[in-house]
Amino acid sequence: MKRREFIKSVAAGVGGLSVAGTRALGAAAADKPLRVALIGCGDRGCHALLPNIVTSGMAEVVAFVDPDGRAVARARGCFKKYRPEANAEAVAAFADYRDFYKQMAGGVDAVFIATPNHQHGLPAVLAFRNGIHAYVEKPMAYTVEEGRRMLAEARAGRVVTQMGQHGHSNEGARRLCEYVWAGAVGQVNEVYCWTDRVNAREQPLAQDSACPKDLDWDTWIGPAAWRGFNRGLHPVGWYSWRGFGSATIGNMGNHIIDPVFWALKLGSPESVQLADFRSGAEGSWGLRDHIVWKFPKRGDLAPVEMHWYDGLKGDLHWDDSTWTPGTYKYIVKKEHQNLPPKVVEIEKKYGVDLGRCAAILIGEKGILCISVFGESLRFVPDSLRSAVPPPPKTIPRIRGSHQVDFMRACLGGSAACANFDYSQPLNEIVLLGVAAIEEGSGKRLDWDGKTGRFTHDAAANKFLTRPNREGWGLS
Structure with missing residues (x-):
């Protein structure tokens, strides 16, 4: 051709x-x-x-x-x-x-x-x-x-x-939607999402150093608050630091939550809460996050409580002993991972390994597990797959x-x-999680999706925006 x-x-x-x-x-x-x-x-x-x-x-x-x-x-x-x-x-x-x-x-x-x-x-x-x-x-x-x-x-x-x-664009995300919409697991009230990424640091940044001659550092900083060049930020370390990255959930949340958001037609939450947090170095994002969103009833769909878990369990150090070798030092070994207790319980009960990055939808008739990038769909227990007639493929596929x-x-x-x-x-659901981390109190923050504001805590609304450096704003 x-x-x-x-x-x-x-x-x-x-x-x-x-x-x-x-x-x-x-x-x-x-x-x-x-x-x-x-x-x-x-x-x-x-x-x-x-x-x-x-x-x-x-x-x-x-x-x-x-x-x-x-x-x-x-x-x-x-x-x-x-x-x-x-x-x-x-x-x-x-x-x-x-x-x-x-x-x-x-x-x-x-x-x-x-x-x-x-x-x-x-x-x-x-x-x-x-x-x-x-x-x-x-x-x-x-x-x-x-x-x-x-x-x-x-x-x-x-x-x-x-x-x-x-x-x-992947097949698994589409099959998840088609099975959920066909009633394969009945109403879904609980969702658990987790990741093995840890976009945070336990040790502070080293001292600033001379900027490489081929790098325009002022342009790299852009709308963020000015600071000197630091090799811990560029070329890849910025993920872990406030003002540049968006916490671990900002890195992985859109991937992992996406199929759930689609299948359950979640829309806007009614609240978000930081349920657990372990701080990192000064200026770093957290070494552990547990975030909870509550979504109201949507037509005939039941209310949903969705949980997000990332980071290290316990008081483990974030160093060579806990991160996976051969990476940019942001992937934790599963044995040290802050997994949802519900996931640990399900893995033990059914003798399955649901992976290091995934989401589960707990329904009235069983559990569906979707992989991190929507590639594959699993049924828990596995016998559920043969008990449910495969629904027709109604969503257009991506070539x-x-x-x-x-x-x-x-x-x-x-x-x-x-x-x-x-x-x-x-993305707004993800960023509300980031705002809850920034707000830091751990209290429930009620959300009005129509106005785009927290309703009972005016002080929390400052975390919905940021000041931009002169010359870099959205005028």
Whole structure:
């Protein structure tokens, strides 16, 4: 198949044209590749997003944006690996995405944003104001207020959006929904989510040091409060520190909660509470979190209490003895993991291992367990699987990767499956958990989803937003 014919077939997708895809059919017609820029050329950008973009046959990479020149060089190398015939040096490069938009907005159709968490909002909003589609890594926003603003701006710009919880494109998440909607386990009242990630540190950051000459540190800091360069923050350590990362739940919550949110049609919670917390070093996120949300009745669906567990159990140290070797020192060994007691009980009762990262839905007739990225669905007890007739596959399946799904929508295909209309309410649940950690009292915080405010604790509302450094705000 010729390249032009291939792109046309991919753009056709699984249905008709999406309303948001109309700009793409003008500036980037279905017989032309999308002009794409990668904003954030670190680990996620280079190793997950860029290969999918380059090998899709749907896109032309026109710009790399990153304040670290070394990251841009790696992006060029990755591009060359997958497109050896292309001239990687011809791809434009920028340190500051504000400059990129000023100079190239008219020559770009879509951006992929894989910056550190604190820099997701502004580059996305600038894209929307220029009529540019945006794929934004999870969490799509840094605060509740920012997420709502991003959704409003995306709608106003009539652009295609996608949040990067890539498991939403997987088969297991769809089968979970179809089994739950068919009544396989009856009403679900309890949900437990857990992860083996620990995005925190027990020891403080080392002293600041001289900034590498290829790094524009002021641009890397962006909207966050100014501080000096520290190797514990860049290139990967920022996950663990307040002001840059979003706690462990901010890293993994959108992945693990997503299939539950979808299957149970959770919508907005009525409350959130930090039930347990173990602090880390000063400025670090916690070494252990237990968060509880309560969701009201939704039509015929029963109220749900959802629990989130992460971190270390007991008073164990977070060091070489507890983290998994060969990682970025943020994955805990299962024997040291802060697992939900209910999960431990179920594993013992049924002789099963439900994994280190997953969610369980406890229903009237049995238990469903969905894996971290929505790949696989398990029944507990296993005999439940044969007792329940397989429901029909009613949800459209995604052909290709999560990134291809986004680009297909940009080319006029069906709406991206994890677009902001779906993903912003999910991300808000996660960020309410982060706000509960920030608030820190451990008391129940009642939530009004319509107004976007905590109702009985005005002081807690300050954790729904953040001040932005001058020149980096969402004006």
